Amino acid sequence: MALLQVDDLQTRFISRDLDNQVRVAKAINGVGFSLGRGEVLGLVGETGAGKSLTAQSMIGLLRPPAKVVDGLVEFDGRDLLSMDPGALNALRGNEIALVVQNPLTSLDPLTRIGDQLIRVHRAHRKVSVAQARERAIDMMAAVGIPAPERRMRAWPHELSGGMAQRVLIAMALINEPKLLIADEPTTGLDVTVQAQILDLLRDMVRRMDMAAIVITHDLGVVAHYCDRMAVMFAGAIVESGPVDSVFAGPAHPYTQALISATPERLALGSGAIVGGPPPDLYALPEGCHYRGRCPHAAEVCGSAPPDREIGAGQVARCHFAGNLPAAFQ
Amino acid sequence: MTEREAAPQVSAAAAPEPAVEPVLAAENLVKHFPADNGQVVHAVNGVSFSIRPGEVLGMVGESGSGKSTVGRMVLRLLKPTSGTVRFRGRDISALPERECRPLRADMSIVFQDPWGALNPRMKVSALIGEPLKLHTPLSSAERRRRVEELADRVHLSTAFLDRYTADLSGGQLQRVCIARAIATNPKLVVLDEPTSSLDLSVRAGILELLAELRDETQVAMLFISHDLGTVRLISDRIVVLYLGSIVEYAAAQEVFERPAHPYTQALISAHLPPDPRARLTRHVLEGEIPSPIDLPEGCPFAARCPVVQPRCGQEVPQMVPVGDDGHRAACLRIPEGGNQIPR
Numbered sequence: 118m119a120l121l122q123v124d125d126l127q128t129r130f131i132s133r134d135l136d137n138q139v140r141v142a143k144a145i146n147g148v149g150f151s152l153g154r155g156e157v158l159g160l161v162g163e164t165g166a167g168k169s170l171t172a173q174s175m176i177g178l179l180r181p182p183a184k185v186v187d188g189l190v191e192f193d194g195r196d197l198l199s200m201d202p203g204a205l206n207a208l209r210g211n212e213i214a215l216v217v218q219n220p221l222t223s224l225d226p227l228t229r230i231g232d233q234l235i236r237v238h239r240a241h242r243k244v245s246v247a248q249a250r251e252r253a254i255d256m257m258a259a260v261g262i263p264a265p266e267r268r269m270r271a272w273p274h275e276l277s278g279g280m281a282q283r284v285l286i287a288m289a290l291i292n293e294p295k296l297l298i299a300d301e302p303t304t305g306l307d308v309t310v311q312a313q314i315l316d317l318l319r320d321m322v323r324r325m326d327m328a329a330i331v332i333t334h335d336l337g338v339v340a341h342y343c344d345r346m347a348v349m350f351a352g353a354i355v356e357s358g359p360v361d362s363v364f365a366g367p368a369h370p371y372t373q374a375l376i377s378a379t380p381e382r383l384a385l386g387s388g389a390i391v392g393g394p395p396p397d398l399y400a401l402p403e404g405c406h407y408r409g410r411c412p413h414a415a416e417v418c419g420s421a422p423p424d425r426e427i428g429a430g431q432v433a434r435c436h437f438a439g440n441l442p443a444a445f446q
Numbered sequence: 447m448t449e450r451e452a453a454p455q456v457s458a459a460a461a462p463e464p465a466v467e468p469v470l471a472a473e474n475l476v477k478h479f480p481a482d483n484g485q486v487v488h489a490v491n492g493v494s495f496s497i498r499p500g501e502v503l504g505m506v507g508e509s510g511s512g513k514s515t516v517g518r519m520v521l522r523l524l525k526p527t528s529g530t531v532r533f534r535g536r537d538i539s540a541l542p543e544r545e546c547r548p549l550r551a552d553m554s555i556v557f558q559d560p561w562g563a564l565n566p567r568m569k570v571s572a573l574i575g576e577p578l579k580l581h582t583p584l585s586s587a588e589r590r591r592r593v594e595e596l597a598d599r600v601h602l603s604t605a606f607l608d609r610y611t612a613d614l615s616g617g618q619l620q621r622v623c624i625a626r627a628i629a630t631n632p633k634l635v636v637l638d639e640p641t642s643s644l645d646l647s648v649r650a651g652i653l654e655l656l657a658e659l660r661d662e663t664q665v666a667m668l669f670i671s672h673d674l675g676t677v678r679l680i681s682d683r684i685v686v687l688y689l690g691s692i693v694e695y696a697a698a699q700e701v702f703e704r705p706a707h708p709y710t711q712a713l714i715s716a717h718l719p720p721d722p723r724a725r726l727t728r729h730v731l732e733g734e735i736p737s738p739i740d741l742p743e744g745c746p747f748a749a750r751c752p753v754v755q756p757r758c759g760q761e762v763p764q765m766v767p768v769g770d771d772g773h774r775a776a777c778l779r780i781p782e783g784g785n786q787i788p789r
């Protein structure tokens with residue numbers, strides 16, 4: 118059975134405008150996927166597509182006016198959406214860990230990093246300070262921080278971006294979570310440091326037999342560090358499947374456009390660039406939400422496209438999925 | 447090295463004839479900044495390169511390696527501590543501020559963050575028209591015409607001209623920045639991470655626009671970026687910076703296919719092509735770039751170099767030729783093995 122099962126997740130921003138009319142932004146529109154232990158899922162899509170919001174909706178981190186209005190999130194046999202906030206809080210940082218961008222702003226600037234690690238560990242485990250300390254030092258060593266015992270005393274501002282990200286990963290993994298969610302874990306880091314961090318994450322996921330969701334804009338990260346991928350557009354997953362199959366034969370026109378727009382595949386001067394504004398979440402069009410930008414849009418696209426099975430585990434939400442010309446060689 | 451897809455068919459055009467006078471020649475540029483306790487930040491330590499008309503020179507290197515500082519020095523937005531900036535043959539490195547002003551029409555810059563670069567209280571037309579107002583005698587009607595022409599040139603709908611920046615997307619704003627940068631037909635544009643904050647498809651559109659401008663106007667570009675895929679796509683030649691020094695310089699394809707310097711090799715090997723079939727050969731680098739306050743003796747890369755030797759801590763490596771076509775790198779081990787540094 119899957120460790121994590123998400124079905125038809127729906128998240129709305131509900132507000133009132135100046136005339137006191139209720140306005141509803143449909144930010145997440147029926148996201149569904151499942152994830153097993155040892156599996157790494159890459160979540161991609163343009164800015165505003167709803168990647169972070171999907172993660173926040175799942176683990177109870179939404180702030181008003183955002184609200185999950187429908188769907189199911191089942192983690193290790195428990196229904197997260199109906200869980201009370203206290204229980205969910207006990208789960209986060211323990212069985213479910215989150216690593217976000219901007220490591221420096223996610224660390225407490227007034228606490229030495231060793232003490233932060235100890236605090237996180239003791240919040241969820243009945244251990245002595247000495248035991249927690251030992252565990253913290255082990256974790257710092259495991260994430261490749263040199264001289265961990267000495268570094269326990271460091272302040273967050275004394276760390277480089279790469280070191281701070283390692284500390285955050287140590288903190289996320291100190292309680293051996295079953296699920297790790299990494300939201301742009303390497304954005305803003307240097308390429309060579311990025312590689313170190315990604316190697317580290319992959320090793321830890323394997324070693325601890327965790328499941329992981331990696332949210333990223335970098336298709337290179339997905340290609341080389343993820344097993345499966347899900348492509349989001351306007352709050353929905355428009356295509357998902359094994360990384361190899363999706364890259365070899367993207368079936369949704371948006372996935373095709375996305376992969377074709379990577380500089381490595383771009384042919385400047387070919388005029389083949391497909392872009393455009395995202396649809397208005399307050400007034401999503403009927404039918405396919407990609408319709409306004411899609412080069413293949415036809416009359417039938419005015420009705421909601423089905424999830425079409427393309428091949429083993431590859432699914433695309435498009436009327437023509439599987440029947441479109443190949444996007445590239 | 448790594449097995450990869452065939453190189454993209456772009457900007458592989460032969461480098462311009464060497465006989466062409468460079469637009470920009472930087473010679474031995476040095477920049478020191480004062481730091482706390484009377485210490486000195488050695489941000490740039492003797493950087494030389496040149497750019498010819500219609501050429502895009504890519505500049506890569508880790509955060510803090512001095513890329514933006516070099517970019518600001520060649521535009522004389524920053525005065526070099528020492529060294530020469532020759533712009534169209536003329537030494538501008540020591541010009542007083544006042545005499546730099548007329549140069550602004552001939553050279554310009556585009557930054558990473560288009561939101562921060564534009565005044566939100568000005569209409570798009572005024573933003574694009576601003577350099578024209580400063581540097582040309584055009585009447586306001588002539589200016590309006592030129593602004594429309596420029597909007598068209600950067601593929602920005604003229605409907606946006608009477609709007610404010612809040613109504614534009616990141617990609618559209620970056621087009622406004624580019625329109626401003628080319629308004630006075632400059633000979634040189636420095637682009638400091640111009641696409642880093644943009645989504646893939648928007649980024650692709652901006653790169654296409656830049657390539658078009660380069661081809662049509664023969665403007666020279668210094669293109670600074672962290673994104674190796676982008677740099678490879680847009681650049682004719684590439685310089686690799688490490689701790690304020692150039693460690694390698696070659697045609698774009700050459701840098702990717704035959705990187706000679708151990709740092710470049712590690713950098714290229716850390717790049718993740720968006721293709722699961724591309725096999726990666728990892729030259730993992732330990733540690734991070736050292737502080738530019740205490741510059742190491744000898745080779746700036748010695749502390750992290752996987753093939754370091756005792757003498758690397760003493761001798762400063764000079765740029766030496768590697769193979770053909772002006773490919774050069776600064777590593778003491780290169781003379782022994784050409785670009786086959788023993789590992």
Ligand SMILES: Nc1ncnc2c1ncn2[C@@H]1O[C@H](COP(=O)(O)OP(=O)(O)OP(=O)(O)O)[C@@H](O)[C@H]1O
Pocket residue numbers: 130142144162163164165166167168169170171182398
């Ligand atoms: N208070 C709000 N009211 C209405 N819509 C909102 C509000 N806050 C966020 N949104 C919208 O929710 C959508 C989802 O945003 P989310 O942060 O999940 O995107 P993302 O895919 O993570 O993007 P990025 O790649 O930029 O991080 C966006 O379109 C955003 O505009």
Ligand SMILES: Nc1ncnc2c1ncn2[C@@H]1O[C@H](COP(=O)(O)OP(=O)(O)OP(=O)(O)O)[C@@H](O)[C@H]1O
Pocket residue numbers: 479480487488489507508509510511512513514515516738
């Ligand atoms: N005004 C300044 N005063 C003091 N130090 C400075 C100043 N400007 C830059 N530096 C330092 O000079 C070095 C080079 O900085 P620079 O901004 O040129 O790097 P960069 O290669 O552009 O980095 P990034 O990729 O992060 O933009 C850094 O160590 C930086 O901290």
Ligand code: SF4
Pocket residue numbers: 369370371405406407408409411412413414415418422434435436437438
């Ligand atoms: S359903 Fe129609 S509009 Fe939507 S992606 Fe497929 S072809 Fe394009």
Ligand SMILES: [Mg+2]
Pocket residue numbers: 168169170300
């Ligand atoms: Mg996000």
Ligand SMILES: [Mg+2]
Pocket residue numbers: 513514515638
């Ligand atoms: Mg910079």
